[in-house]
Amino acid sequence: MPSDQEIVDIAQDLLSDRFGDPQHLSEIEPLSGSGSAVVLRAKSAPSPFFQYRSVVLKFIPETGDPLDDVALLREIAAYQFTNALSEEIRPGPVLLAHDVDRRIIVLSDSGDGDTFAHLLERENQEERVQILRNLGASLGRMHAGTADKQDAFYTLISRILRKHPDAANLHTEREQLFARAIETGLKTLEHAGLATPELVREFSVQAEHRLTGGGSRAFTPFDLSPDNIIVADRTQFLDYEWANFHDVSFDLACVIAGFPQYLSTHPISDDEAAAFVEAWVAEVGETWPNAKNEDLLHARILAALVGWASASVAMMQYGTLGAAGEHASGDDVLPTGVDALLRPADVGPFEVDELLARRDLYETFEALARFTRASKDPKDEVVAVWATDVAERVRTPRIT
Structure with missing residues (x-):
């Protein structure tokens, strides 16, 4: 070093x-x-x-x-x-x-602006709604402005990989690992006694397919994190280690879920999420007219939310995305104790890192439950019930 x-x-x-x-x-x-x-x-x-x-x-x-x-x-x-x-x-x-x-x-240098993580610490509701609205507009401009430029990005990727052939077959590996982590997460939940409803599995399959396909694709860092978003004269997104062209619903779901893998003092509320999505739609409506269809957009975000939530279980349990993706096969036997993180709250004690991981999962699944209940399709209630059951399983006293 x-x-x-x-x-x-x-x-x-x-x-x-x-x-x-x-x-x-x-x-x-x-x-x-x-x-x-x-x-x-x-x-x-x-x-x-x-x-x-x-x-x-x-x-x-x-x-x-x-x-x-x-x-x-x-x-x-x-x-x-x-x-x-x-x-x-x-x-x-x-x-x-x-x-x-x-x-x-x-x-x-992006300057000394506030990180989005710092902005999320604010308690004033009107300020927070405006912060989320600004983020939605910034994401929307990035998505709409790059939606037709996928070939240019892949040309650059191919050019640099030709100089490093050993890496050429790995550059899509993260997307594949994330898809497998979704499967591993569901298996881990089932191992802990939290059965997967068929509709949840259907949404998870949709999420896996949209990781590498999907019609509404644009450039994105993908794993958005509040401490990698700088808000100064304008909003800037940092850390492109896994940037690619993805279905944009994953970015929307990431924010609505409260940024999986990140703990916030004040999780994102329904009003804040609604303002965020509304601002995003205003920027991308001409690029993707279907984004103005509330029911269709809700379903796409819901699938991505199921994907984020399920993959988060695997990543929290196994520690890395690579390890999380190793047990996706339906025939693969999960190792003993793999569901330890998901044991009932009265089966303690819990280590500090376990409590933090459980709190993160609680926030993600609770956000999924709230978002699902805004659906106009009655059958989606089964997803909300499932998400609530998972959230209740990992609900533990917060660390003060």
């Missing part, structure tokens, strides 16, 4: 080569990064050849996991793709330089 100064030295060399003028970076400040990544902010010296006054350096260390290598390549291709977009629809920072072998990327 290189030191912070060594990372800065590499970045200076890359910027000097890229912009044809010696670059000097100073006032180094560590930032929080995703996973094991080292993220630094640095000030750049005034230069007629370089317009950015500060930059962000991201170093992704080797982990021995081939999927992490693919994530680096995909992130570079994603930034190359977004660089070519007009500024009004560009969803995040600008890629200024990169080096795959030295595992570093240099980005423009």
Whole structure:
């Protein structure tokens, strides 16, 4: 692992080569990064050849996991793709330089705006509704602005993978693992005595199919997280390690569910979710007229919500997406104790990490139950009952 100064030295060399003028970076400040990544902010010296006054350096260390290598390549291709977009629809920072072998990327600085995680801590209901409305509009602009550009993105992915053939067969692996995690989650719930209704299984199959197909597809980081959304002059989405073109209903479901894998002090309410979806529809209505069909949109989001909730069970239980996807086969026997996280609340004690995981699952399934009950189709009530049963199973006292 290189030191912070060594990372800065590499970045200076890359910027000097890229912009044809010696670059000097100073006032180094560590930032929080995703996973094991080292993220630094640095000030750049005034230069007629370089317009950015500060930059962000991201170093992704080797982990021995081939999927992490693919994530680096995909992130570079994603930034190359977004660089070519007009500024009004560009969803995040600008890629200024990169080096795959030295595992570093240099980005423009998104500034000192609030993270969405910080904004969600607010208690004022009117402010929160406006925050969610703004997020819906920002997501909608990204989706509508990239909906017809899938071929350009895949061209960039193919180009970079040709230089790294060992990773070529893995670049769609995450989508496949997520689909398998949905199956593993349902199996884990059943193992814990929470049977899967047939309608839930139908929705889960729809979710699996839409991970790699579906008609309403656009560019997205996919695993949206409030601490990777910066709100300053405009909203910017960070971390493109698994960016791709996906069915946009997964982004909507991710927000409505309260961001699975993320605990919030104040989960997203029904009014906030409604404002979020309304603002999103206003941006994408011309691109996808079917988005204005409330019943159709509700069904698509519901399928994605079932997918997120089920996959979350597997990821919380197994720890990683790769491990979660290993037990998807219907004939695969789950290991002993796999449902320990889902044991009834009176079968304690629970470790702190178990309590946190259960709280996250509670928020996800409770949001799924509330969203389902807004359906105009009476048969969807069986999904709401199932989600409520799961939520009640993992409901435990909050950690104070």
